[in-house]
Amino acid sequence: MKATWKGTLSFGDIDIPIALYKATEKHGDLGPHRVHAEDGSPVRHKRWREEEDGETEDREAAKGHRHSVSRKIVLNDKSMASPPPPDRKRVDVLASVDEGGVDPMLFGQAYYVGGTDPIADQWYVLFRDALRESGRVAVTRVTLGARESLAVLRVHDDLLVLQTMSRPGEVRRPTGIAPRSDITVGPEELKMAMHLMDILSVGFDLDEVHDDRR
Template sequence: MPRPIWSGAISFGLVSIPVKLFTATESKTVHFHQLEAGTGERIERKRVAADSGEEVAYDDIVKGYDLGDGRHVIVEPDELDAVDPGQKERIEIEDFVALDDVDPIFFQKSYYIAPADEGAAKSYELLRAAMQDANRVAIARFVMRTKQYLAAIRSASGILLLQTMFFSDEIRDPQGIDEIKLLDDDLEPDDRELATAAQLVDSLTSDWDPEAYDDTYRQQVVELIERKAEGDEMVVDDDRDADSADVIDLMAALEASVERVRGERTGSSRAGAGDPLADLTRNELYERAQAHDIPGRSTMTKDELVAAIERAS
């Protein structure tokens, strides 16, 4: 059962709603341990002084801020306590803003907000419904593990969702990137190029389905680990297309792309008519491909998996 990572209250005006925060996402990254080749012994990391190479005890380590010229300002724990942000058990709403006005670049990490108890449920639902009806998001501050966060609270799928945010001075100015400065008015596309690009966008447009997108690299790594754990010898056969050639004729590339996408989508719709495989999600198709031991399945699209399973059946 998930455990809350923070407990407190949402506060706005004179209203206070006891709530709990739960992590909304989890990392599925495959992690490896570092081992010594030959012996398989785990490699340990130790804290050592850069000059002497001697290991330093944890109690002898202090915090220092680099001034940029080789000097450090040492900051003691009690000095940090003196500027503690406080309010560790309160999410203080400061403003309500239009949801469409918030640029997604500000969002960091997502958390589910749940009422802390049955008594808080009605106030929780009142706030959620009011925000949804007004299409507003609450901008708030709160402290978690001694760090102050800016946060956006919004209604999503019948619950309140909190997303930590970057402060404005944490967003880099794109004009500081030299390559961005390569863009100028002389690059404005002509009407034909723009119309063809719009056709390509339209051809690739579909309804948002998060289950249609998988971490194919992670699937390949897991498959590799499972096969090696079973004693299989792995043969490296990199037959991926080398599609990195420079595009010389932009219009020709756009037009060819439109025709290719239209052909693929028309063909897949014909193949999928009355075919129960076409109704499965990509994850379900991938599991069937695993059962048939279809090579290269991790990098296949949904349509390619359907075709491969049909051939293997």
């Protein structure tokens, strides 16, 4: 398994050398692609310059904003650059919270956390076991790529797992989606639904659920 990130896990005065490995992967890409209807050859998109009504090369393209109807602001590498975070190769533990204290809606990509220095494995095990015994997860800050993110560290079997998080303000409000508040169900209807839940829970194995389109 190839590491996607290497750095340190900072816990109090302890720095533990670690590497992150993506915990999930997609198998195959069976999505449709644009092709010619008659011969099946791939159909490509071209970059078109409206001012000259002609094709332009990728190296000539830049990013920009429309400031007004008649004015556009073109951005270059210098104007798009932002000050780098204090330390890009570090997972900083900010707090520990109860395992149920973080809304699963915030969770994103998961990474296995592995140690990179056998001498520091004792510190890794110490941190892992402290989380396990406390029933808590650690809220951390980490920079993956160019973006600084919040993430949680939790225990999965004998490993630490880091899972990126959206910030609470990034979760959209489900306005107008929930059923009307005046809709109710009777006790017999609820009892029947609960019985069905019990039937569906017997002997379920997620590994036996296959993607028929793969």
